[in-house]
Amino acid sequence: MSVSIASQVKPLELLDVSLSFGVVEVLRDISLAIAHREFVAVVGPSGCGKSTLLKVLSGDEAPSTGTVTRQGQVRTVYQQDGLFPWRTVTENISLGLRFVTDDQERQRQLAELLDLIRLHGFENHYPHQLSGGMRQRVELARALAGDSDILLMDEPFSALDYLTRLRMRGELVRLLEERPRTVVLVTHDIEEASQLADRVLVLTDRPARIRREITIASPRPRDLIENAVVEAARRILAEVDIESPR
Amino acid sequence: MKPGAARSVLLPALVAAALIVVWYFVSAAGLFPPSAFPSPDAVVKAFAQEAKSGRLFNDIVTSLFRVSCGFLIAVAAGIPLGVWMGQKLPARTALLPITNFFRNLSPLAWMPFAILWFGVGDSASIFLIFLSVFFPIVLATMAAVAGIPAVHFQVARSYGLRRFEKLTQVTLPAIMPQVITALRVTAGVAWLVVVAAEMIAGRDGLGFAVMDSRNGLRSDILVVEMIVIGVIGVLIDRVLVQLTTIPSVRWGYER
Numbered sequence: 001m002s003v004s005i006a007s008q009v010k011p012l013e014l015l016d017v018s019l020s021f022g023v024v025e026v027l028r029d030i031s032l033a034i035a036h037r038e039f040v041a042v043v044g045p046s047g048c049g050k051s052t053l054l055k056v057l058s059g060d061e062a063p064s065t066g067t068v069t070r071q072g073q074v075r076t077v078y079q080q081d082g083l084f085p086w087r088t089v090t091e092n093i094s095l096g097l098r099f100v101t102d103d104q105e106r107q108r109q110l111a112e113l114l115d116l117i118r119l120h121g122f123e124n125h126y127p128h129q130l131s132g133g134m135r136q137r138v139e140l141a142r143a144l145a146g147d148s149d150i151l152l153m154d155e156p157f158s159a160l161d162y163l164t165r166l167r168m169r170g171e172l173v174r175l176l177e178e179r180p181r182t183v184v185l186v187t188h189d190i191e192e193a194s195q196l197a198d199r200v201l202v203l204t205d206r207p208a209r210i211r212r213e214i215t216i217a218s219p220r221p222r223d224l225i226e227n228a229v230v231e232a233a234r235r236i237l238a239e240v241d242i243e244s245p246r
Numbered sequence: 247m248k249p250g251a252a253r254s255v256l257l258p259a260l261v262a263a264a265l266i267v268v269w270y271f272v273s274a275a276g277l278f279p280p281s282a283f284p285s286p287d288a289v290v291k292a293f294a295q296e297a298k299s300g301r302l303f304n305d306i307v308t309s310l311f312r313v314s315c316g317f318l319i320a321v322a323a324g325i326p327l328g329v330w331m332g333q334k335l336p337a338r339t340a341l342l343p344i345t346n347f348f349r350n351l352s353p354l355a356w357m358p359f360a361i362l363w364f365g366v367g368d369s370a371s372i373f374l375i376f377l378s379v380f381f382p383i384v385l386a387t388m389a390a391v392a393g394i395p396a397v398h399f400q401v402a403r404s405y406g407l408r409r410f411e412k413l414t415q416v417t418l419p420a421i422m423p424q425v426i427t428a429l430r431v432t433a434g435v436a437w438l439v440v441v442a443a444e445m446i447a448g449r450d451g452l453g454f455a456v457m458d459s460r461n462g463l464r465s466d467i468l469v470v471e472m473i474v475i476g477v478i479g480v481l482i483d484r485v486l487v488q489l490t491t492i493p494s495v496r497w498g499y500e501r
Contacts, residue, residue, distance in 0.1 A: 060400050075404050078397055085497035086419035095405050128497045 009071050011036055011150050011182040012057055017066035018207075019049075019056060026052045027063070028207040039176075039183045039220075041193035043236060044203030044211075050186040053208065054154050057184055072149025072182075077139050080159040083127040089114075089138050090123045096145025113141040116178060117171075133164040137171065144179045151181040158189065166224070169195055173221045190240075194232035195222050202239040212239045284466040289473075292466035301455070306474065308451040312368055313440045313482075316375025317433060324383030325425065329417060331384065332391020342388075349381035354442055361447050370447040371440055378439040379432040386428035390421035423498020426489045433486055437479045 012034040019027040026049040034040050042050050055061040056068060058076050075096070076082070083092045093113055100106040114120055117137040127135050136156055143151055157165045169192060176183065187193055193200045200214040214235050218228035266286055272278075273285040280288070296302040331338045331345075353374045360370040394417065402416045444453025452475055459468040490499055 058400070058404065060403070076400065078401075081395065082397055082401060084398065084401070084416070084419070086422070086494040095401075098405065126493065126497055128500050 009036065010034060010069070011071045012184065013069045014056070014063075015067045015069075017056060017063040017068065019052060019061065019064050025207040027056065028209050030066070030208070030210060032201070032210065034182060034184065037180050037182055039185070039196060039198045041185045041187060041197035041200045042203060043187060043190060043193050043200060043240070044208060045205050045240065046188055048203050048206050049208035050188075050203060051154055053203075054152050054184065054186045058152050070150070073147060074150045074152060075143040075148045076152040076154060077136070077143050077156045079155045080132065080135070082139050083135060083142070085127050088124045088126055089119060089130070092127070092138055093142045093145055096142040096148070100146060109145065113145055116144075116175060117141045131164075132160045133168060136160065136168060140172065140175055144175060144181065149182060151183045153183065153185040153187075155187055155189075156185070157192065158187070165189070165192070170221060172196065176220075190233050190236045191224065191229075193236065194229045195224060196220070200232065200236060202236060214239075281463055281465055284469055288466040289469045292464070293470045296467060296470055302470070302474065305450060305452045305455045305471075306478065309440050309444065309453065310478070312371040312444075312451065313375055313433075313436050315368075316372040316440075317379050317436050319372070320376045320379035320432075321383055321429065324380045325387050328384040328387025329391050329413075329421075331388040332421075333417075338388065338392070345381055345384055345388075348377070349385055353378040353439055357443065357446055360443075364447075366447055366449055371443040371451070374443040374447070375436045375439055378435050382432050382435070383425075383428055387421060387425055390424035391417060394420045419494060422492075422495045423490075426486070426495060426498075429489070430483055430486045433482050434479065437475075437482055441475060 010033045012032075014030050014032040017027060017030045017032075018025070030053065042053060044050050052061060054076070056063055057070075058074050059068070059070065084095070087095070090110060093110060094106070097106050097109055100109060114123065117140065119134060119137060119141075122130065122134065127138070130138070139156070157168045160168060173196065185193070185196060194216065197216060200216065201210050202212045202214065203209065204211045214232055216228055216232045218226065222229050270286050273280070273283050277283070284292075293302075327341075331341055356374060356377055357370075360373050364370040364373055398416050398420060399412065402412050407415060440451065441453040441456065444451035445457045448454040452471055456468060456471050456475075459465070459471060489495070
């Protein structure tokens with residue numbers, strides 16, 4: 001039986017990770033292995049430590065105990081203001097291409113990325129001149145530029161209005177089809193998790209532990225009202241105690 | 247020209263004209279002797295005379311030179327120190343109280359020492375201008391650096407920016423809007439200080455000229471100098487406000 005290298009090497013792996021800030025225990029005994037090109041969503045009550053978990057995955061926070069292994073280049077997409085406001089759209093995306101030394105090649109890839117996010121004509125605009133949805137598209141392009149492997153997303157669409165958020169989900173699925181990545185999406189939007197993820201991790205209140213894993217087998221893109229999505233949303237809601245009163 | 251633009255020239259001109267008319271009638275009414283309240287036409291004559299003799303021009307150049315020197319030295323020293331204090335908490339803890347102390351000590355209180363150390367002339371005025379600019383610039387830069395959102399540095403790290411690149415591509419562009427605002431404010435202060443400094447520690451310059459006119463009871467020339475000082479102050483700010491039109495700093499003024 002042949003097993004590809006890709007399926008053996010886990011791009012991201014946490015082993016018994018705990019993290020405390022002083023006396024505040026944020027993460028407790030989290031073990032997690034994320035497969036190559038897997039899309040994992042992390043949901044949980046607000047303030048439970050979702051974003052902290054993402055910072056541990058990215059390396060911005062070191063765990064108090066436990067080990068983190070990372071294979072490949074990690075990039076994070078933030079909720080808002082992740083772009084450098086003093087750089088234009090082109091200059092921001094170029095940040096993701098800074099190790100492409102050949103000037104012509106960089107220009108070619110830049111044009112390709114602008115195509116991908118359909119922002120031609122906005123090359124020289126600054127972030128504050130764009131709508132929230134456009135800004136997040138630029139951030140996605142920057143994160144997908146070059147040879148990045150792992151995409152971490154910290155509530156990337158939560159600052160957007162509902163319709164823009166729906167559109168951005170479709171946009172993300174399309175972009176990942178063009179440029180497949182291993183993705184970890186932190187969100188409080190249960191609908192978003194159900195529509196996008198292969199696997200949803202439901203966290204407990206602080207200190208966060210993994211309360212439940214829910215796998216969603218249905219292929220992407222998924223309709224919002226498709227059975228697999230509705231069923232997954234129902235299961236997540238039950239896990240976060242929305243359905244049953246305390 | 248758009249109607250709004252015409253109005254923005256016309257209305258201020260009208261106010262200035264009204265002020266001159268009031269001035270004219272007060273002086274014509276003879277409430278004060280002409281030596282204490284010169285008439286507008288006496289001032290116009292004095293202006294022509296001063297411009298022709300070249301003394302006014304020399305004083306302007308002298309004062310501008312002193313302000314430029316003091317200002318540039320203070321900015322060149324103050325921004326790096328402010329960046330350092332903004333980045334390093336121990337540096338901030340150690341230096342912030344003493345910086346606040348000097349920030350709140352009027353630079354004019356240094357005047358006797360300035361004269362004792364540097365004598366009467368350029369250096370004493372430059373020293374006082376330096377003091378009036380340096381501490382506010384340090385504090386403004388420090389606050390701007392300390393307030394840079396952490397997310398910018400996380401982005402810098404994940405895109406592999408090195409230490410020096412973080413300084414030139416994140417820290418400095420991130421603080422530019424606030425630093426430019428501080429430059430405008432402190433340039434205004436420096437222009438106020440130079441006049442006071444030259445009154446006591448100068449043998450030339452606009453401040454000295456004001457004192458000289460008072461001693462010679464030439465209130466007509468005094469008014470000429472006051473108008474020139476005010477106009478130059480406004481022009482300095484008009485020049486510095488151009489910095490806020492740089493495309494890469496606009497974000498700081500539009501939110």
